[in-house]
Each structure stands twice: as C-alpha cells, then as structure tokens.
Amino acid sequence: MELICPAGTPAAYREAVQAGADAIYCGFRDETNARNFPGLNFTRDEMKTAIAFGRSRGVDTYVALNTFMRAGAEDIWYRAADDAAAAGATALILADMALMDYVATRHPDQRLHVSVQASASNADAVNFLVESFGAKRLVLPRVLTVAEIAALARQVSCELEVFAFGGLCVMAEGRCSLSSYVTGKSPNMQGVCSPASHVRYREDGADMVSELGGFTINRFGKNEPAGYPTLCKGRFHIADSDAYAFEDPVSLDVMDHLDALRAAGVKALKIEGRQRGKAYVAEVVSSLRRALSASPEARPAHVAQLRKLSEGQQTTSGAYEKKWR
DSSP: OEEEOOOSSHHHHHHHHTOOEEEEEBBBBTTTTOOOOOTTOOOOOHOOOOOOHHHHTTTTEEEOOOOOTTTHHHHHHHHHHHHHHHHSSSSEOOOHHHHHHHHHHHOSEEEEEOOGGOOOSSSHHHHHHHHHHOOOEEEOOOOOHHHHHHHHTOOSSSEEEEEEEEOOOOTTTTTOOHHHHHHSSTTTSOOOOOOOGGEEEEEEEEEEEEEEEEEEEEEEOOTTOOOOOGGOOOOOEEEEEEESSSSSSOEEGGGGGHHHHHHOOOEEEOOOTTTTTHHHHHHHHHHHHHHHHOTTTTTHHHHGGGHHHHHHHEOOOGEEEEEOO
C-alpha cells in the first residue's frame, strides 16, 4: 500500500521524502486548503520547487484544495487549481463538486482525488464522482469498519485511501462546522479549526482550564496533560458526570489492521498531521515505513515509540473496529 505523508512546510516535505514517503500531500498558503494556519503551507514558488524535488526522487505530490468555495470568490480556488496543475502536481485533492467539474473540464489529464471533506462513503456517491468527474481515488471518512471498506471496494471503480495514523476527526466526517459556532471560522470554509488566536489557558486553583472563543472546553488536574481545546474533544458536565461528549482526545493508529486493510482493497494509507513539525513527520513516516515492511509480529516494536507523539499519548483503532451501531 502507498504511504502518503503530510507536509505543512517545505522543510517537512523534504523530511517526508527522506523518511520514505511514496507520496506527500500539501497545500497553498490560503483558504483553499483545510489546514490554513499562520506559518504553514506553500507559496506558488515553494510548491513548484517541492514538486520538482519529490519527482526527482520518485515521490508523488498531491495538492489539497479541499475546502468549499465561497460564493462570489470562486476564482481563488480556480486559480489554485490552475497553478497546482501547472506546477506538475500528481493529483489534486478536491471536495467541492463545482471545483471538480472545473478541473475535469479545464485540466482533463489532471488526476483527481476526492477529499475526505466530500464525505462520500457509499457506492452510489463514489460512483457518481467517478462517472461525473473522472475521480481516480477516494479518501474514505474515518467512520467505516474494515468489513464496510471491503464491501465498498467491490462496488466502486476507483482506488480507496484511508487514514492510518494521526488526528482522529469524525464529527460528520469531513464536514465539521462546530468550530464556527465559537470562533466564526471552520475547516470547511476558512480552513481553520479552533484557531490559535481564539485559544486561551488559565489557572484556576490547582487546575489548568482551556478555553476556545471564551468558552471553557476542558479542565485538567495538576498532573494531567493539558490538551489543545477543540469542541469535538471537549470534556463537559453531562448527566451528573464529566465526560468527553463526542470523542476522546486520542490519535488514530491502525497498525493492527494493516493486513486486513490490504486484503479489503485499500490502495493507500494516509498520515494526518500537516500542522505538525518536521521532526514529527520524520519520526512517524520512518516508523510506518518500517512497519509496512515488517511481519505482523515485528510491527509493535516499530510503532511503540509513536504513542508519545499521539494526542494525549493514547491511540485508538477508532471505527476500524467499531463496536457501536
């Protein structure tokens, strides 16, 4: 299976190449991608340089244009698609069907991948995107079991890509707008979830309190690691107890399911983390590269050290072994 790695900066891109990535996904420094944070992403010239560097070493580059276009400002996304194609991107990762139509019409030879933001998770939806826009690959939402992925693979005519490690975002996968209710910005439109400008930490006695947009998201005890405040991973007082209402602050890790995912027909494994530094990218990519080449019995030794890089220093298999319906 292809190992697809994140790069939020040119430095992280080079680290991913050297660590053994088969392909790297990245985005422009604007609202066209869902990781539009200050200090991240690529200028047009940086993107051209990165794509050329990757190509010289046999590494593909996927440019994420995976936000939804704003009415009246569509040209921002159209220009980004034109520039990515001109720079030599192997594929464009798209969510907005109008942008898919633009790329299919203006750049018919450009490979098109459907972003997880499109939230396509059944055969009818996937086949519509393949037939209408020539989509070659679908990035699946993190809400399907391995058995469900296998069933879908038998019914569609494009490649399937799944998330394998990193942040676990499953709030109506790909279409979370929770952040916008307290900050005015969401990953779908502006490309930012819980922007740092709206984050505050304060001490309350022995506790550390995290806030987002003026709302308390979590309260941490003296020796408890204080996580980054996002609404979907907030701890709230519900039914006489304090609990994580939507999801726990842990990271996805599917190393125990590699063989099953391969047998299910998965073409590519994706690492989340464009907002993480180059050291994180190097460590995760190299560890997963070794794990993919190792026997099932030897894999735990290669990935054990990754737990310390996980959110809350905990990992989960998430929906891949879903126990609820």
